[in-house]
Amino acid sequence: MTRQPSRRRFLVHSAAGAAATFGAVSAPAVISAQSQARVAGANRRVRVGLIGCGGMGNGDLRDMLKAGAQLVALCDVDDRQVSKTAASMSKQFNQTAELTTRDFRKVLDRKDIDAVIVGTPDHWHALPTVMACQAGKDVYVEKPLALTIGEGRVMVDAARTHGRVVQMGTQQRSAKHFTDAVDYVKGGALGKIRLVKTWAYQDWMGNIPVKPDGPAPAEVDYDMWLGPAKLRPYNENRFHFNFRWYYDYSGGLMTDWGAHMIDIANWGMGVKAPKAAVSVGGKFGFPDDAEETPDTQQALWECDGFSMVWEHATSIGQGPYMRDHGVAFHGNNGVLVVDRGGWEVLPETETKSGKKTYRMMGEPRRGAGNEDSHLKHVQDFLDCMDTRKAPRSDVEVGHNSMIACHLANIAFRLKRRVQWDADKEQFVGDEEAQRLLMPQYRAPWVLPKVTKPTSSAAR
Incomplete structure (x- = not known):
């Protein structure tokens, strides 16, 4: 139009x-x-x-x-x-x-x-x-x-x-059903939320066989493709879609799908970034394939007043709540589960005098409809x-939604817990982690210097 x-x-x-x-x-x-x-x-x-x-x-x-x-x-x-x-x-x-x-x-x-x-x-x-x-x-x-x-x-x-x-x-x-789900979370019916789960189980992603280095196709400017990244020989496995599985160019499923799921978690909880992160995992499904990033990874973040968890796996699809991706907000009264197909609320239980009862009425699953988000x-x-x-x-x-993803990958690669100062956007007492905040650009590429907005112009 x-x-x-x-x-x-x-x-x-x-x-x-x-x-x-x-x-x-x-x-x-x-x-x-x-x-x-x-x-x-x-x-x-x-x-x-x-x-x-x-x-x-x-x-x-x-x-x-x-x-x-x-x-x-x-x-x-x-x-x-x-x-x-x-x-x-x-x-x-x-x-x-x-x-x-x-x-x-x-x-x-x-x-x-x-x-x-x-x-x-x-x-x-x-x-x-x-x-x-x-x-x-x-x-x-x-x-x-x-x-x-x-x-x-x-x-x-x-x-x-x-x-x-x-x-x-x-x-x-921009999806209405995600907006509705977040509005429900913010409405308070779930009670105090103390845990948020995020996940992506991608059963359509299999292993990538190891291939030798070789010449880049004549139709490709490979040096330009590398750009600021480290100089390496051309390898088909690191090119186009599969660049996602190499830290030189991406962050694996943690950043690829975490960008979506953790964004919804941040939105629902109204937070900027966690205070600390720890992450474990590895190449457990396909230990000998060509990928560098883990095919199985879990992350745990410490936030103010709640914890947040991430899980991902390739080549299997049964994630939490029998869904291959999603976000679950666990409150004292109930759990809201949302994915690209819709959302629902599962009531929490309590047991008094040997009798188990529900703390709230649940909400049946509401689909996403035919909306083109x-x-x-x-x-x-x-x-x-x-x-x-x-x-x-x-x-x-x-930017704020990606911080948790990057913190988890840094914790995974350093094999230890890292602490984060969200206001200063720096690690707390950790020079090794601090060095991973900005990549080392390959010459002649340089990220332009940007004059930071003044306090009156800051968002």
């Missing part, structure tokens, strides 16, 4: 010096070259560039075009990925990219691009997002927000300093480009 006049009205008023804000960032930080162009072009559609033409990038772009955006640029280090995406978008939407490139910086150089989608591997999330903010573009970035906690903080600061809308691709924040999430991003309000999965929401 065509974008409504609200964007035009907002930008005109902002340019005239009205007190429009994003979070608490003043209007002058919001206005950019392409924003000025949108004023001149009246209700011209949002023009987008896709950086990373893999599965999630394609899905994000597809819904962006469904919501009325216009395709301008496609970028991927693998020419085959660009060709597939270009053919798909041409067939489905009759749209053709004006620019195709291997270098995301050429996308950011386009003054007529309003927003970019960052659908790259995780180790490439921070740089394009920060640089896009500096270039005056809004950003829809896939989860997990960043490879490390430190990168996530820089992304938040870049968004605030430059007044940009940055949405993380945790589409459950991903499309709603994309639409929320586009709407916030109009209003300059924070989107549902605002960059800081995403």
Whole structure:
């Protein structure tokens, strides 16, 4: 659909010096070259560039075009990925990219691009997002927000300093049944919540056989794919989808699905981050396969007034409550269990004088229906480009939700408990853990320095 006049009205008023804000960032930080162009072009559609033409990038772009955006640029280090995406978008939407490139910086150089989608591997999330903010573009970035906690903080600061809308691709924040479940949790009927369980059991993920290193395909700029990551020989197992199972590029299921489940836990409990983490697990299902991250992992976080637990496993699907993924809020009166299929409340019991009774009435399972939460999430991003309000999965929401995931992986890799100061965003008395807050970028790549917003401009 065509974008409504609200964007035009907002930008005109902002340019005239009205007190429009994003979070608490003043209007002058919001206005950019392409924003000025949108004023001149009246209700011209949002023009987008896709950086990373893999599965999630394609899905994000597809819904962006469904919501009325216009395709301008496609970028991927693998020419085959660009060709597939270009053919798909041409067939489905009759749209053709004006620019195709291997270098995301050429996308950011386009003054007529309003927003970019960052659908790259995780180790490439921070740089394009920060640089896009500096270039005056809004950003829809896939989860997990960043490879490390430190990168996530820089992304938040870049968004605030430059007044940009940055949405993380945790589409459950836009799903009505997740919103209803969280509202129920916050309503207090469950009583005091003292435990939150989160999990992902992925029975469709099997083992990855070991393969030898070899030459990268001719269609791939492998050095650009590595980017800031450590220089290693090309190996098919570390490329495309399977990059998730190597710490150079991602954090395994802990960050891949933890980004979704722990986000809901944070939302329901209204917390920023835990105070401490411990994690155990290993390659118990497939000890000899090619993956680096554990196929079986548990994490335990200490939070104010409650504990939070994570479980994951590949190649098996029977998680807690016989569900392969979900979040369970355990209160004194009952337990709310929610997943992508719906939510329900199970009453707690108590025994008095030898008789067991229920402490509350349960709630039957309520399904998710036919709602397209991903499309709603994309639409929320586009709407916030109009209003300059924070989107549902605002960059800081995403950053906070990822902290627990990163803490668990750091605890797992260090094989011990780690303590966290949520206000200072640093480890407590732990130099070894502190060194893992920010990755060591491979030259010539450097994460741009971002001037932190002043206290009056902070969100």
